[in-house]
Amino acid sequence: xxxxxxxxxxxxxxxxxxxxxxxxxxxxxxxxxxxxxxxxxxxxxxxxxxxxxxxxxxxxxxxxxxxxxxxxxxxxxxxxxxxxxxxxxxxxxxxxxxxxxxxxxxxxxxxxxxxxxxxxxxxxxxxxxxxxxxxxxxxxxxxxxxxxxxxxxxxxxxxxxxxxxxxxxxxxxxxxxxxxxxxxxxxxxxxxxxxxxxxxxxxxxxxxxxxxxxxxxxxxxxxxxxxxxxxxxxxxxxxxxxxxxxxxxxxxxxxxxxxxxxxxxxxxxxxxxxxxxxxxxxxxxxxxxxxxxxxxxxxxxxxxxxxxxxxxxxxxxxxxxxxxxxxxxxxxxxxxxxxxxxxxxxxxxxxxxxxxxx
Amino acid sequence: xxxxxxxxxxxxxxxxxxxxxxxxxxxxxxxxxxxxxxxxxxxxxxxxxxxxxxxxxxxxxxxxxxxxxxxxxxxxxxxxxxxxxxxxxxxxxxxxxxxxxxxxxxxxxxxxxxxxxxxxxxxxxxxxxxxxxxxxxxxxxxxxxxxxxxxxxxxxxxxxxxxxxxxxxxxxxxxxxxxxxxxxxxxxxxxxxxxxxxxxxxxxxxxxxxxxxxxxxxxxxxxxxxxxxxxxxxxxxxxxxxxxxxxxxxxxxxxxxxxxxxxxxxxxxxxxxxxxxxxxxxxxxxxxxxxxxxxx
Numbered sequence: 001x002x003x004x005x006x007x008x009x010x011x012x013x014x015x016x017x018x019x020x021x022x023x024x025x026x027x028x029x030x031x032x033x034x035x036x037x038x039x040x041x042x043x044x045x046x047x048x049x050x051x052x053x054x055x056x057x058x059x060x061x062x063x064x065x066x067x068x069x070x071x072x073x074x075x076x077x078x079x080x081x082x083x084x085x086x087x088x089x090x091x092x093x094x095x096x097x098x099x100x101x102x103x104x105x106x107x108x109x110x111x112x113x114x115x116x117x118x119x120x121x122x123x124x125x126x127x128x129x130x131x132x133x134x135x136x137x138x139x140x141x142x143x144x145x146x147x148x149x150x151x152x153x154x155x156x157x158x159x160x161x162x163x164x165x166x167x168x169x170x171x172x173x174x175x176x177x178x179x180x181x182x183x184x185x186x187x188x189x190x191x192x193x194x195x196x197x198x199x200x201x202x203x204x205x206x207x208x209x210x211x212x213x214x215x216x217x218x219x220x221x222x223x224x225x226x227x228x229x230x231x232x233x234x235x236x237x238x239x240x241x242x243x244x245x246x247x248x249x250x251x252x253x254x255x256x257x258x259x260x261x262x263x264x265x266x267x268x269x270x271x272x273x274x275x276x277x278x279x280x281x282x283x284x285x286x287x288x289x290x291x292x293x294x295x296x297x298x299x300x301x302x303x304x305x306x307x308x309x310x311x312x313x314x315x316x317x318x319x320x321x322x323x324x325x326x327x328x329x330x331x332x333x334x335x336x337x338x339x340x341x342x343x344x345x346x347x348x349x350x351x352x353x354x355x356x357x358x
Numbered sequence: 359x360x361x362x363x364x365x366x367x368x369x370x371x372x373x374x375x376x377x378x379x380x381x382x383x384x385x386x387x388x389x390x391x392x393x394x395x396x397x398x399x400x401x402x403x404x405x406x407x408x409x410x411x412x413x414x415x416x417x418x419x420x421x422x423x424x425x426x427x428x429x430x431x432x433x434x435x436x437x438x439x440x441x442x443x444x445x446x447x448x449x450x451x452x453x454x455x456x457x458x459x460x461x462x463x464x465x466x467x468x469x470x471x472x473x474x475x476x477x478x479x480x481x482x483x484x485x486x487x488x489x490x491x492x493x494x495x496x497x498x499x500x501x502x503x504x505x506x507x508x509x510x511x512x513x514x515x516x517x518x519x520x521x522x523x524x525x526x527x528x529x530x531x532x533x534x535x536x537x538x539x540x541x542x543x544x545x546x547x548x549x550x551x552x553x554x555x556x557x558x559x560x561x562x563x564x565x566x567x568x569x570x571x572x573x574x575x576x577x578x579x580x581x582x583x584x585x586x587x588x589x590x591x592x593x594x595x596x597x598x599x600x601x602x603x604x605x606x607x608x609x610x611x612x613x614x615x616x617x618x619x620x621x622x623x624x625x626x627x628x629x630x631x632x633x634x635x636x637x638x639x640x641x642x643x644x645x646x647x648x649x650x651x652x653x654x
Contacts, residue, residue: 035578036467036468036578037471038471038475038578040475068467068578154621185621185622186620187617187620190631191582193577195573195577196572196573196582197582197613197617199573199574200369200376200377200572200613200617201617201620201621203372204370204373204617204618204621206365207365207366207369207618208362208365208366208622208623210621219475219575219577221573221575224475224574224575227477228574243475353623354620354623358629
C-alpha cells in the first residue's frame with residue numbers, strides 16, 4: 001500500500017513536470033529561504049528581489065519559493081524536489097545551503113543554481129553572489145560617531161564569522177573617522193535569531209552607557225529596544241523604521257532585485273552562467289537606509305558625500321593604515337585590504353573594546 | 359557604586375527575573391504532570407501556543423491579564439488533546455509529546471505570520487507600595503509584571519499541595535502506584551488528564567509571559583527551547599517547587615551574568631560559544647553536585 005502511494009506521488013510529480021515542461025515559453029524560477037518569511041529581514045529582502053525580478057521579466061518567468069527550510073538534510077531534499085519538479089533556475093539563499101546546492105547542481109546539469117554568501121561555484125551551472133554590506137556599515141558608523149553623546153556603541157551579533165567581523169570593523173572605522181573617542185562593545189548571541197536574548201543584550205549595553213545600538217541578528221528586537229529606551233539604533237537587512245520611527249538613524253539594506261533580474265535574464269538568454277559577484281553600493285546590492293531627520297544637516301551632508309565616494313569607488317572603508325585592537329598594523333598605509341584579507345578577517349580594529357574571541 | 363554598575367546590577371536582576379519566571383511557570387506544570395506519571399514532551403509546543411495567543415489578544419486591545427488567561431486556556435486545550443491520545447487512548451507518551459510540540463511550533467509559525475515583529479504596547483507594571491521604595495533594587499524587584507509574584511505564590515501552593523494535601527498525594531500515588539488508586543476507587547486516568555491539563559495551562563502562561571514581557575514582540579519559535587529546559591528543571595526538582603525556583607532563577611542569573619559580562623567589555627575574549635554554554639554547564643554542574651549529595 002505504502003509503496004503504491006509513493007509510486008502514485010512520484011507519478012503525479014513527474015506528470016506535473018511534463019505538463020509544465022510542455023507548456024513552456026514561461027520558465028520557472030524557485031527560491032529557497034532559511035527562515036519563515038517575515039515582514040522584514042534577510043529572507044524578506046530576497047523575496048522582494050524575487051518579486052522585482054518576476055515583474056521585470058514578466059511573461060518570461062514565473063517564480064515560487066519554499067520558506068523555513070533548515071540547513072542540512074532538509075535543504076538537500078527541498079532543492080532536489082525543486083529540480084525534479086522542472087524549475088529552470090533555483091536560488092538558494094543561506095550560507096549552509098552551499099554544499100547541498102553544489103551536490104544537486106552536479107546531478108541536474110540542465111538546471112542552473114544561484115547561491116548567496118558562499119564561496120563554491122562550478123563555472124557551468126552553479127554560481128555565487130554576495131553583498132559588500134560593510135560599505136553601508138561604514139556609513140552607519142560615521143553617523144553613529146557623529147551622534148553618540150556617550151561615545152559608546154553597543155553591537156549585538158550572532159557569531160564571530162568574517163562577514164560579521166567585517167561589519168563591526170567597518171562600523172568602527174566609520175565612527176572613528178569623525179569621533180576618535182568612539183568605542184564599540186560587542187555582545188555575542190550565539191544565534192542568528194533570538195529576539196529575547198537580543199533585547200536583554202540591548203538592555204545590558206544601554207545600562208553600560210551605550211546610546212547607539214547596531215546588530216547583525218535578523219530580528220527587529222534591537223531597534224525596538226532602542227525605541228523603547230530613548231536611544232538610537234541602526235537597522236540591518238531591511239529598513240525597520242516602521243518599528244522604530246524615532247530610534248532608527250539609518251541602516252544597511254540588501255537589495256537583490258537588480259541582480260536577480262540580470263542573472264536570470266542572462267541564463268534564459270542562453271548567455272551562460274553569471275560571473276561570481278561580490279557587489280556593493282555601486283551595484284546597488286547594498287544601500288543605505290533613509291537618514292533620520294534627527295541627524296544634523298552637516299553630518300547628513302558628509303555622509304552623502306562619503307556615500308557618493310563609495311559608489312564612485314574612490315572611498316575604500318578598509319584603506320590603511322589600519323591597526324587592530326592591540327595596536328598591531330594590519331593594513332599598511334597606502335594599501336587597501338584585498339577581498340581575501342576581508343574574507344579571512346580575524347581581528348577587531350582599534351576602538352572595539354571587546355576582545356576578539358579565540 | 360557608580361551609576362553604570364548600579365544600572366548593570368538592575369539589568370542583571372531584571373534579566374534573571376524575566377528569564378527565570380517562564381521556567382518556573384512551565385516547570386511547575388511539568389512537575390505536577392510528571393508526579394502523576396506523565397512526561398509531557400509537548401510543553402515547548404503548548405507554551406508556544408500560549409505565546410501566540412497572548413500576542414494576538416494584546417494586539418486586539420485585550421488587557422494583559424485577559425490575554426494570559428486566554429493563553430492558558432488555549433494551551434490547556436492542546437494539553438487536553440495530548441492527554442486524550444497519551445492517557446485515555448494510551449498512545450506512546452514520548453512520541454505523542456514530540457508530535458504535539460512539532461505540530462504546535464509549525465502551526466504557530468504559520469498562523470503568527472501576520473503578527474511578526476509587531477510591537478506590543480503594554481502598560482508599565484504597577485509598583486508594589488512601600489516595598490518598591492527600598493533603595494537601589496526596590497523599583498526593580500517590586501515593579502515586575504504581576505505574573506512574576508503569582509508564579510512564586512503558585513510554587514508555594516504546588517509545594518504545599520504535593521507534600522501536605524490529599525490532592526497532591528493522589529497525584530503522586532497516581533504516578534507511583536496507579537493500582538492502589540484503583541483500589542481506593544479513583545480513576546488514575548482522570549487524575550493524569552487533570553494534571554496534564556494543569557501543566558498545559560501553566561505552559562501557556564509561561565509562553566504568554568515570554569512573548570508579552572521577555573521579548574515584547576511576536577516572532578516564530580519564541581520559546582527557543584525554554585520549554586525543554588523547564589522540562590528538565592521541573593523533573594529534576596521532584597516534589598520541591600522551591601528547588602525549581604532556585605534552578606530557574608539560577609539559570610536566569612547565568613544568562614544575565616554572561617550578557618552583563620560581555621556588555622561591560624570584560625568578556626576576557628572568551629568565545630561566545632563558551633559564554634552561551636554557561637547556563638547549560640551550570641545545570642550539569644548542579645546535577646552532578648545533587649547526585650553526589652544523594653549518594654553520600
